Amino acid sequence: MTDRDDVNADEKNVKIFVRILPLERYCESCAKIDAGRKKMYVRCLQEMQPNRRVTWSKPSYWCFPTDGIFCDSSQEEIYRVSAEDLVSKILAGVNCVLMGYGQTGSGKSFTISGIRNNWEHRGLAPRLLSHMFAEKENRREISKIEYRVSFVELYGKEAKDLLVSGLNNKVRINEREPFKDISVVCMNDEKEGLKKIFEGEARRSIAKGSIYPASHLASSVITFHVSNMSLITSWGVVTTAKIHIVETAGTGTPGRICWKTASDLGMANLTKTQLEQFFSCIGNSTSSAISVIRSSNLLKILGSAFSVSSAVRFISHVRLTEEDLDVTLSTLRFTTKVARLKPVKMKKDIKFTPDSLMYRLQSEVNALKKELLLNDLFLRQETLTNISRSRVEQINRGIVNFLNDKISDFTLFSVSQAQVLLKCIKDLYNRLTAKECEVDKLKETYDNLMKSMPEGSASLSLLEKPVFSIDDNQINNRKRVRNSAQFRLEAEEVRKETGREVGSLDKSRIGVTLGPYLEDEVSSLETSEQILKINTQNMVPVREMFERFLKEEIVYAKIKEAYDKNEKTLAIVREGFSSTIDKYYQAKKNLGDACDKLSKHRQIRQFLELKSEGNEVILGMEKIIESDILCLQKLLANLEQELDQAQNRINVLSNQRFEMSSKLEFGFREYCKEKNFLLHYTERSMKMLLESIKIESMDVIRKKYMKFQRAMLRKTEVGRSKKARLDCKGK
């Protein structure tokens, strides 16, 4: 489309013209034309009646304003004034109607078709065709223009397809689709179009006995179907329009000298009446033209093109003779009705080309998709149930990968997916927080334990009952030794009561102070040859002395024997305790894993709750895990009981061991005094003499034991806090 094609909205789209048939002698008194050839004055019919004819001092005229009066005008001029602008309009998508109307023999066929075999006097239809193809050529680069043609003849309710040869060319005009049964033929060039028009012309019905070559009995409609597709992609439009070139059947008055029958004239007059009715209806907004349209094949074919929103050119043909004055007046009155129609803006039939339409629709679809996505995001329209199980798993994997830095971005497409993400993160957070709390509690418990526990096993109490018995015969046989041992044992009891002062001896008797806690005194004796320090280098003579002591002191030998037995038992119990602790922690770990697994399954089941599929499988798995958890809890309870028992046993054995060790230490010290074998020993001295198990393994067991003790303490604390909470809620 170009600016030139753009139809001016203010332009008058309905125009009427009058063409006066050239005659040898006009009736000058019948009509007058103004100098501008826009107004036609027709004498009042009464004044021209032969029986009433008088000399009128001032003749009366009917005035008919027009858009142009053609008198002795050439075909070229008529085309230029009345129809030339229609070509641009139809190419712009405006429907057009060019109608030749008037009395029989007034020159309608001459105007529309022209004289056959005379190119100079060709009519409006061939000129329009030439112009259309010229325009097609002009716009070849920017537009793809296609022309088709149809040609029908209408006589009353009958319709003939003039482009179909033979007698079987009658067609039915459908109101909605008037061209459904009519052949519409492509015109690739002007010649082809002209050929079709001439073929159709030749098939028209003509009256016999006319004084001129062809007096047509019926109305005819040549329709050029125009399609104009823009080749400029940015415009991307296609316009479609029709131009109907109508030549109505010549009207007349039956009874006068005419070659047409009364029936033919009646049919022609009926067409005129229907057109008048139609224009009355469209000029009057209150009445509907539908019934009129249904009654006329011409109006059906013209359809929407014959309206005030189309370009309508109405050319009335008149013969200015005295006898035709009444028909002339009638014709011009009809013309005036058309001229009174209020002009409106012309309608253009513009469609987007399929490609551009597709492109536009695709863009619209994309925009709508984006909008929907935003709606999902902001209005939370998407529900969790819309997310498939695999998608949930994928989101879980994505989160883990994101947290492990395996992926840099994690994209979510909806609020629901974000909800899944939040749930996963929340689970992770809860687990981390629980671990953190556990660590804090462990730390706290450890600190408390460290504070409350003095070095060594100070809390261990001595056994009230002796752990061994001495044979009476042995006592009698070794009375001296027994008395001495008894004395030492009693002295040991005293030492326990007086604590660490027991090591202070009478200086006047021995001359030295013996004991581990009087370092200053010991250091003063370090120079003495008699003092033998117990350490790894000088263990051999001490051990020999200790062995002699055990041989000579039977009571202590028994104690040593019981001590060894106790140590072995203690070692076995400790080993058992160690492996039970291992089992306990393993079971505890398994229980934690099972609980995690169960909560994971429950989460998955929550997602699948509304979709029944897979729920039963997960429920079954949950039951298995729950039974596992119960077993593990029982196992843990059993192991705790076992450990408790082992712990008690260890305590008992340790106390016995400590008791015996103290007795042996005291006895050996006394024995050394008697033998003048002075020992300088630390707290570990006796341990070194008595120890038979590895210190390292003892350390490991001790650590495990302490860990277990902490765990038990924690458990007790958690139980207490739970109870306190329940009490608060109860209150």
Ligand SMILES: Nc1ncnc2c1ncn2[C@@H]1O[C@H](COP(=O)(O)OP(=O)(O)OP(=O)(O)O)[C@@H](O)[C@H]1O
């Ligand atoms: N402007 C004109 N100049 C010269 N001759 C004309 C002109 N108009 C009509 N004629 C001639 O008048 C005769 C009748 O014209 P035409 O056939 O066009 O009339 P018509 O209105 O179509 O008649 P009908 O209604 O019977 O078909 C023809 O011989 C035609 O050549």
